[in-house]
Amino acid sequence: MSPGLPPQWRSSAESGLSMLADTSSVRIPSLISDIPGFPQAQTTFPVRVFKLLGVETLIVTNAAGSLADGLQPGDIMIIKDHVNFPGMVGLNPLCGPNDDKFGPRFPAMSGCYDKGLRCLAMEIAKEHGVASLMQEGVYAMVGGPNFETIAEARLLHRLGVDAVGMSTAPEVVVATHCGLRVFGLSLITNKVVKSYEDKDSVNHEGVLEVGRLRSQTVQQLVTELVSRMEINNNNNTNNAV
Ligand SMILES: O=P(O)(O)O[C@@H]1C[C@H](O)[C@@H](CO)O1
Numbered sequence: 001m002s003p004g005l006p007p008q009w010r011s012s013a014e015s016g017l018s019m020l021a022d023t024s025s026v027r028i029p030s031l032i033s034d035i036p037g038f039p040q041a042q043t044t045f046p047v048r049v050f051k052l053l054g055v056e057t058l059i060v061t062n063a064a065g066s067l068a069d070g071l072q073p074g075d076i077m078i079i080k081d082h083v084n085f086p087g088m089v090g091l092n093p094l095c096g097p098n099d100d101k102f103g104p105r106f107p108a109m110s111g112c113y114d115k116g117l118r119c120l121a122m123e124i125a126k127e128h129g130v131a132s133l134m135q136e137g138v139y140a141m142v143g144g145p146n147f148e149t150i151a152e153a154r155l156l157h158r159l160g161v162d163a164v165g166m167s168t169a170p171e172v173v174v175a176t177h178c179g180l181r182v183f184g185l186s187l188i189t190n191k192v193v194k195s196y197e198d199k200d201s202v203n204h205e206g207v208l209e210v211g212r213l214r215s216q217t218v219q220q221l222v223t224e225l226v227s228r229m230e231i232n233n234n235n236n237t238n239n240a241v
């Protein structure tokens with residue numbers, strides 16, 4: 001204890017210090033263990049099962065709000081890249097001991113959305129007359145479950161995010177770690193409110209409504225993509241024989 005402390009402060013300062021030293025009375029919050037719900041390692045487990053079953057490509061879809069001015073509700077964004085905000089603060093499905101059977105401790109994530117599949121999807125969209133609905137963009141995962149404040153929306157927009165949602169990145173991280181090829185689509189279900197003058201507000205019912213409206217288009221695109229990928233795979237097999 002500092003000899004300079006006035007005597008009337010000494011006892012409370014000493015008891016405060018002894019409380020800090022007694023760790024049994026101090027609960028240190030852990031970012032990961034304090035988050036309710038299922039751990040990401042568990043929710044992404046199916047991706048590893050796919051890998052073990054011999055699956056080569058993971059296709060992910062989500063509903064997202066648009067920050068980019070050129071993306072309207074009903075548009076379909078081909079995911080070019082993502083920002084995994086929960087992952088960047090340690091809520092990452094690869095946390096914990098690495099299982100080397102699946103992939104390396106420090107996996108690269110650049111190029112995790114396959115370029116060939118992105119180009120093929122755009123070709124298919126042109127053939128089906130829906131190219132005007134489609135463009136590539138960057139998806140950001142935030143933790144949710146609330147939608148964004150206006151300040152958060154502006155921040156994400158300034159950071160280069162085109163569409164924001166609450167899912168997808170953990171599965172893509174695990175898939176990339178174990179060497180799966182990934183393709184992803186975001187259905188734009190709403191514009192994220194970025195202006196204090198804007199009276200609009202997002203709601204989950206509206207998200208579901210746009211989902212219903214575009215479900216057939218998304219199904220057709222994915223079905224066609226899968227059938228063409230099979231042709232590619234067959235070609236590869238033929239080449240190998
Ligand atoms: O497709 P996901 O599950 O990311 O859908 C987003 C996140 C919430 O489930 C829902 C909010 O309306 O949309």
Ligand SMILES: Nc1nc2[nH]cnc2c(=O)[nH]1
Pocket residue numbers: 063064065066142144146147148164165166189190191192202207
């Ligand atoms: N975080 C977030 N998720 C969404 N899912 C669908 N729309 C949105 C949105 O505007 N924000």
